[in-house]
Amino acid sequence: MDDRSLDKKLKDDKPEFQSVELGIANFEESECINPSGHRQEVHRNFSTWSVLAVGVVAGNCWTALAGSLTVAISNGGPPGVIYEFIFASLMYAFISASIAELASAMPSSGGVYHFASVCGGRFGRLTGWFAGWWNYCAYQFGTASMSAICGKQLVTMYGLFHPEYEPQIWHALIGYLLVTWATCFVVLFFNRALPMIEKMSIVIVVGGVFVTIMVCAIMPGVKGKPYASNEFVWRKWQNETGWTSNGFVFMAGCLNGAYGIGTPDTVTHLSEELPRPSRNIPKAILFQNLINFLTTLLFLVAIFYALDDLDAVLGTSATFPLTEIYRQATGSAGGALGLVIVIFVSSVVCIIAGYITCGRTLWTLSRDDAVPFSKFLSKIHPTKRNPFNATLTCAIMCTLLGCIFVASTTAFNAFVGSFVIFSTLSYLAAILPHLLSRRSHVEPGDFWMGGWVGYVVHTISCVYIMAFIVIFCFPFTLPVDAASMNYVSLITGGISVFIVGWWVVKKGKYEGPKFVARDNALLAKDAL
Numbered sequence: 001m002d003d004r005s006l007d008k009k010l011k012d013d014k015p016e017f018q019s020v021e022l023g024i025a026n027f028e029e030s031e032c033i034n035p036s037g038h039r040q041e042v043h044r045n046f047s048t049w050s051v052l053a054v055g056v057v058a059g060n061c062w063t064a065l066a067g068s069l070t071v072a073i074s075n076g077g078p079p080g081v082i083y084e085f086i087f088a089s090l091m092y093a094f095i096s097a098s099i100a101e102l103a104s105a106m107p108s109s110g111g112v113y114h115f116a117s118v119c120g121g122r123f124g125r126l127t128g129w130f131a132g133w134w135n136y137c138a139y140q141f142g143t144a145s146m147s148a149i150c151g152k153q154l155v156t157m158y159g160l161f162h163p164e165y166e167p168q169i170w171h172a173l174i175g176y177l178l179v180t181w182a183t184c185f186v187v188l189f190f191n192r193a194l195p196m197i198e199k200m201s202i203v204i205v206v207g208g209v210f211v212t213i214m215v216c217a218i219m220p221g222v223k224g225k226p227y228a229s230n231e232f233v234w235r236k237w238q239n240e241t242g243w244t245s246n247g248f249v250f251m252a253g254c255l256n257g258a259y260g261i262g263t264p265d266t267v268t269h270l271s272e273e274l275p276r277p278s279r280n281i282p283k284a285i286l287f288q289n290l291i292n293f294l295t296t297l298l299f300l301v302a303i304f305y306a307l308d309d310l311d312a313v314l315g316t317s318a319t320f321p322l323t324e325i326y327r328q329a330t331g332s333a334g335g336a337l338g339l340v341i342v343i344f345v346s347s348v349v350c351i352i353a354g355y356i357t358c359g360r361t362l363w364t365l366s367r368d369d370a371v372p373f374s375k376f377l378s379k380i381h382p383t384k385r386n387p388f389n390a391t392l393t394c395a396i397m398c399t400l401l402g403c404i405f406v407a408s409t410t411a412f413n414a415f416v417g418s419f420v421i422f423s424t425l426s427y428l429a430a431i432l433p434h435l436l437s438r439r440s441h442v443e444p445g446d447f448w449m450g451g452w453v454g455y456v457v458h459t460i461s462c463v464y465i466m467a468f469i470v471i472f473c474f475p476f477t478l479p480v481d482a483a484s485m486n487y488v489s490l491i492t493g494g495i496s497v498f499i500v501g502w503w504v505v506k507k508g509k510y511e512g513p514k515f516v517a518r519d520n521a522l523l524a525k526d527a528l
Contacts, residue, residue: 035106035107035108035114035271035516038367041380041385042109042272042273042380042385042386042387043273043385044272044273044274044275045191045192045194045195045273046194046195046270046273046274047195047274048274048280048283048284049199050194050195050196050198050199050274051267051270051273051274051280051281051284052202052267052283052284052287052288053198053199053201053202054198054266054267054270054353054356054357055263055266055267055284055285055287055288056202056205056206056287056288056291056292057198057201057202057205057349057350057352057353058263058266058350058353058354058356058357059260059261059263059266059288059292060146060205060292060346060347060349060350060353061260061261061292061293061295061296062209062260062292062295062296062299062346063146063149063205063343063346063347063350064145064146064149064259064260064350065081065085065256065257065259065260065296065299065300066299066322066343067145067146067149067152067320067322067347068256068259069081069321069322069325070313070314070321071256071476072084072253072256073238073240073310073313073314074239074240074241074314074476074477075239075240075241075249075250075252075253075256076237076238076239076246076249076250076253077232077236077237077238077240077310078228078232078233078234078236078300078304078307079233079234079235079236079237080237080238080239080249080250080253081253081256081300081304082233082234082297082300082301082304083250084250084253084254084256084257085256085257085260085261085296085297085300086257086297087250087254087257088254088256088257088258088260088261088262089257089261089289089293091254091258091460091461091464091468092258092261092262092264092289093289094457094460094461094464095264095424095427095431095461095464095465096264096285096286096288096289097449097457097461098427098431098434098457098458098461099111099112099115099264099265099268099285099427099430099431100264100281100282100285100286100447101282101445101447101448101449101454102115102119102430102431102434102442103115103265103267103268103271103277103281103282103285103445104278104279104281104282104444104445104446104447104448105278105442105443105444105445105448106118106442106445106515107268107271107272107277107278107281107445108268108271108272108364108513109268109269109270109271109272109273109360109363109364110132110269110364110365110513111135111265111268111269111271111361111364112131112132112135112265112268112426112427112429112430113128113131113132113135113361113364113365113426113513114128114364114513115131115430115434116128116130116131116132116426116429116430116433117131117132117512117513117514118441118442118513118514118515119430119433119434119437119441119442120429120433121433121437121441123433124433124512125507125510125511125512126503127429127430127433128429128512128513129370129499129503129510129512130425130426130429130496130499131425131426131429131430132361132364132365132370132426133365133370133371133495133499134422134423134425134426134429134496134499135265135361135422135423135426136358136361136362136365136371137418137422137495138418138419138420138422138423138426139354139357139358139361139423140358140362140394140397140398141401141415141416141417141418141419141422142263142354142358142416142419142423143351143354143355143358143394143398144397144398144401144402144415144416145416145417145419146347146350146351146354147176147179147180147183147351147398147402148172148176148405148412148416149320149347150175150176150179150344150347150348150351151172151173151174151175151176151177151178151179152172152175152320153175153320153340153343153344153347154172154175154178154179154344155167155171155172155175155320156320156323156340157337157340157341157344160323160327160333160336160337160340161333161337169405169406169409170406172405173402173405173406176402176405177399177402179348179351180351180395180398180399180402181395181399182348183348183351183352183354183355184355184391184392184394184395184398186352187352187355187356187359187386187391188384188386188388188391188392189384191381191384191385191386192385194356197349197352198352198353198356201349201352201353204345204346204349205295205346205349205350206291206295208342208343208345208346209295209296209298209299209346210295211339211342212299212302212303212339212342212343213298213299213302215329215330215335215338215339216302216303216305216306216326216329216339217302217305217306219306219329219330219331219335220305220306220308220329220331223330223331225308225331226308227305227306228304228305228306228307228308232304232307233301233304233305240314240477241476241477241478242477242478242479243477243478248471248474251468251471252471252472252474252476254468254471255420255468255471255472258420258424258468258472259419259420260292260296261289261292261293261296262419262420262423262424263357263423264285264288264289264427265285265423265426265427266288266353266357267281267284267285267288268281268285269356269357269360269361269364270356270357270360278445278446278447279445279446279447282445282446282447303322303325303329306325306328306329307325307328307329308328309328312324312328313325313328320340322340322343323336323340324336326339326340355391355394355395356391358391358394359386359387359390359391359392359393359394360387360390360391362377362387362390362391362393362394363377363378363380363387363390363391365377366378366390368510368511368512368513369506369509369510370506370510370512371502372502376389377389377390377393378390401415401416410482410483410485410487411487414486414487414488414490414491415491417486417487417488417491418488418491418492418495420472421469421472421473421488421492422492422495424465424468424469425465425469425492427461427465428462428465428466428469431458431461431462431465432462434458435455435458435459435462439454439458441515442515443517472488473486473488473489473492474486
């Protein structure tokens with residue numbers, strides 16, 4: 001069936017409609033489809049609150065930023081970390097609003113992959129192809145980075161009470177693999193329980209950061225130790241990067257904030273698993289960003305006021321440097337261990353949410369035959385009712401990345417560090433065509449920014465992404481050597497070349513997601 005015939009059938013809402021062929025799916029008149037144009041294969045067992053929990057837990061901003069804190073401190077010291085995070089959060093608020101508008105209009109588990117395909121018009125197949133691949137790469141590398149953080153946390157816990165211990169890379173790898181497969185196991189075999197697990201997880205994440213904030217705020221006073229000065233926390237700029245321009249250092253430092261806050265599309269990948277997604281997904285995106293921003297900001301302020309020796313933090317041999325801040329705040333190794341356990345548990349549940357998202361991202365690509373082994377990856381498990389094969393493949397890919405971790409930490413950091421670039425590129429591939437087409441390719445959903453507001457929001461989103469993609473590819477510090485070079489541009493370019501090559505192979509057969517009118521008779525009643 002050609003595209004014109006397909007579009008005509010999708011817009012036909014007459015009851016005598018018999019069948020539609022879309023990509024790899026066939027529908028009979030007794031079957032319902034979702035806004036992606038595919039048969040509804042997964043159960044809508046998530047509620048608004050459980051989807052919100054997935055967004056907060058997968059974003060888990062305070063644990064992600066804590067894992068890269070020593071790098072962040074180099075870009076301006078504590079004031080740099082705080083203000084760069086605030087600026088990045090503000091910019092991601094615009095990006096989130098743009099994604100929420102598209103998700104409300106086209107609530108599909110494909111997320112930006114589907115949005116870019118529809119908004120791209122006659123170039124939609126190509127823009128959607130890149131958006132989908134970039135988005136999958138972002139979540140694959142982001143999940144691997146959180147597993148690496150957990151592995152380092154486990155090693156650090158042991159080292160707190162063994163001063164003679166010298167951590168080795170393979171020690172962290174063992175922790176990395178244990179966490180990777182334990183969390184993947186939960187997602188694979190407990191699909192029906194995931195909504196409840198995520199509701200419990202948000203309590204762990206928010207409760208964990210609350211406990212950490214309270215301990216860091218109270219314990220220095222109890223121990224009779226002085227708090228850091230307002231000058232140190234809010235005004236004392238410390239540029240340790242080697243770059244002479246403080247303005248550039250600030251902009252480059254926003255990468256750390258973007259790494260923490262930069263998953264506003266997480267919940268869109270569950271659009272086919274909750275009722276009324278057109279209304280509920282934008283709500284979840286709003287609260288995800290609000291909760292992650294407030295908890296992380298308060299966390300940063302608390303730990304910086306509890307800090308009394310910055311040089312000890314920057315010079316620590318611990319694999320997870322935040323441990324030294326916790327030790328200074330509590331005054332003991334036992335207190336530090338307690339807080340590391342809190343952040344470890346919060347990080348583990350973050351990885352569970354990461355596999356929920358990553359697996360579904362790969363699955364939506366495979367059901368359109370956009371990835372190798374699509375027939376295998378696109379299968380929904382007959383009893384678990386989840387994208388079992390796709391999720392399992394994501395864990396295998398994380399394991400392979402772990403092998404790179406042992407061989408070269410520089411290479412591993414280059415892969416996982418490209419998370420922000422790949423995610424923002426995928427957002428740009430959806431938002432920019434939406435803006436350039438004057439938002440004419442979609443029907444407004446429950447959340448729609450009317451008049452000039454929408455254009456301003458989308459323009460700011462696109463300008464920020466295009467500018468900061470370039471900035472984030474510069475070296476982190478000067479002078480540069482082979483170990484300190486920023487290889488993100490190389491990784492992004494190399495993987496994009498592979499994506500182009502696969503496009504050349506598949507473009508003759510690939511159709512991609514289609515636009516489905518909101519009044520189409522085949523749409524399930526709770527699909528919008």
